[in-house]
Amino acid sequence: MTKDNNITVHFIGAGPGAPDLITIRGLEHIKNADVVLYAGSLVPVEIVASAKKTARVIDTAPMHLDEIILEMKNAFADGQTVARVHSGDPSIYGAIAEQMRKLDALGISYDVTPGVPAFCAASALLARELTLPDVSQSIVLTRTSVRASAMPAGETLENFAKTGATLCVHLSINNLKNVVDELTPHLGENCPAAVVYRASWPDELVISGTLGNIRERVKKQSITRTALILVGPALGESEFTDSMLYNENHTHVLREKNKT
DSSP states (O other): OOOOSSOOOEEOOOBBGGGGGGHHHHHHHHHOOOOEETTTSSOGGGGGSOOOOOOOOEOOTOOOOOHHHHHHHHHHHOOOEEEEEEEBBBBTTOOOOOHHHHHOOOOOEEEEEOOOOOOHHHHHHHHOOOOTTTTEEEOEEEEEOOOOOOOTTTOOOOHHHHTTTTEEEEOOOHHHHHHHHHHHHHHHHTTTEEEEEEETTTOOOEEEEETTHHHHHHHHOOOSEEEEESSSGGGGGOOOOOOOOTTOOOTTTTTTOOOO
């Protein structure tokens, strides 16, 4: 990436869906852009509605990589700025690395604005902390291989389940049977599980259960896309140790030892 103030392409995380969950910086980039490219299958049109009237607003859902890059290349040639809007946070399954690689080869400058990830919106909707003391202190963001790229060796649900971390399984709702089958031997049928459909959208839906019953509950809702699978003890645990962060005997640079 060229480190200067003349950025042509702004990669923007639009957040999970709700228009008011995009960052102020991301929204300003959209408002000021001459060309707005957004992934219409995952980004609501309301998020790009603030684009200026003269902007070219293009849904890239039916486009392939080279077509998208051509739009950026043409904008660069015309001295225009581009807002490239992705769902959630672009660092997670955002497919921006391949775009940035192409832009590097073309000498086109860019930057990245983060967004609220889907797993954060899902945990907020569940009103659950995913990292509980003495229960789980790690979160695994992963997916399974269906039609997408193969998973690297070692990155298996079985290996992740053995850690006891809270698992957030993306892009796998159509592979839910395999997810359940692979996790159950290690976490047990009673392990809490949830499927969150389109968190923060008007039609958001939460299906809660366990590894033993989550498939049947999801089937009744006929959900086949745009859903996140969450699994782990932290989703259902109410008996856990309080964090040391606010313990009265815990001291740090901003909190002196209790003298009473």
